[in-house]
Amino acid sequence: MPDTTYLDWPFFDDSHRQLASALREWAKSEIRSGAESDDVDEECRSLVRRLGAGGWLRQVVPAQNGGSRPQLDVRSLCIAREILAYESALADFAFAMQGLGTGAISIFGTDEQRERYLPRVAMGETIAAFALSESEAGSDVTAMSCSAKRRNSGYVIDGEKTWISNAGIADHYVVFCRMPEEGDRRFGAFIVDADNPGLSVSDRIDVIAPHPLGTVSFENCVVPAEALIGKAGKGLSVALGTLDLFRPTVGAAALGFARRALEEALGWVTQRRAFGQPLAQFQLTQAKLADMAVAIDASALLVYRAAWTRDTGATRITREAAMAKLFATESAQQVIDDALQLLGGRGLVSGAPVERLYRDIRALRIYEGTSEIQKLVIAGRVLSEMTVGVDGSIAHGVAGAPPQ
């Protein structure tokens, strides 16, 4: 059982504690720890159905459309990801993508778009995807070439999106496109149903820790005007606004992996004996355990600080979200590596919990903005919030405030 005392921190109320305790119980009994089906698509579909039937996907949409709370509550999303990730990376993935794949609709969509797409996602009846990256536009998303041009009363989409999670099993994709008719560096976000003529999944990609991933092609793909999310030309704000909200949840998933790694390590070092005593008695082992525990608490503080800041009224949490994702994913990688070292050779056995965590954590330092990009974001905010006086003195403004 991982440490749960963080739930007493002032970021949370009783509803969060109840969610954590109920989901932990459910995940322990319903999600087979370490399960890995040969058919990753079927495993993901099944997880989405079970998460929906359990009512947990109600966290990813607003109450008006079948959700649990009036608006998306980032603390609840983080708690859910942390707890699911502790049990199974794929369960966390299935939950997270239902949120990321509909976040743009929840935050920026019309009432009609929300009503059409969100209730079924919350029930686990349909699967969502978020299609931003391209082969030549990863960190630099503004280099994207996939385009949407006006045709009659709608739009025609042409181009290719790659590294798309849920490619092939999604029922709908939120697709970000260049909109050349709106001007240079103008973009749009569109909801495209998987069976829309002109959309096809052209390639599947196998990665270090399997999940459905692939390339989605659009060829003369005509969508109605109602498919546009938000205003024409404002798609980049839709993408960044969505990522802003979901980035702390990536940190939360990393936290779940790290807590699991520490538990596995503790179980081992207290029973494995060497040189006449349990490994836990050696001070070098204790130093590692201390480093792991500090990294976990520091990550939790940053993750839930970001979530709380957003939930209590901040419209953007760019700096807080980037810090949470950067620190929690980087330190989880170290915690898992330490756990593996403490397990010795057993840590490397294929399919063992820590070996799986070692592979599961890696992608989190890359997707939704690499660690390097998070550093650029943080430094950009720090510099823009700083004012240099005529005497060379430095003053720091409020987060998000323009330079004085």
Ligand SMILES: Cc1cc2nc3c(=O)[nH]c(=O)nc-3n(C[C@H](O)[C@H](O)[C@H](O)COP(=O)(O)OP(=O)(O)OC[C@H]3O[C@@H](n4cnc5c(N)ncnc54)[C@H](O)[C@@H]3O)c2cc1C
């Ligand atoms: C498992 C997985 C799932 C994914 N799921 C999705 C999804 O569902 N939807 C989606 O749209 N995308 C998804 N992605 C794509 C992901 O968001 C991109 O891989 C990521 O943004 C990085 O882009 P890239 O791979 O093209 O790397 P690049 O942008 O080419 O970067 C390569 C390296 O250069 C570094 N770099 C880039 N720019 C700078 C700079 N200015 N300064 C210093 N270093 C820099 C990067 O940090 C990185 O280390 C997924 C990726 C993975 C691995």
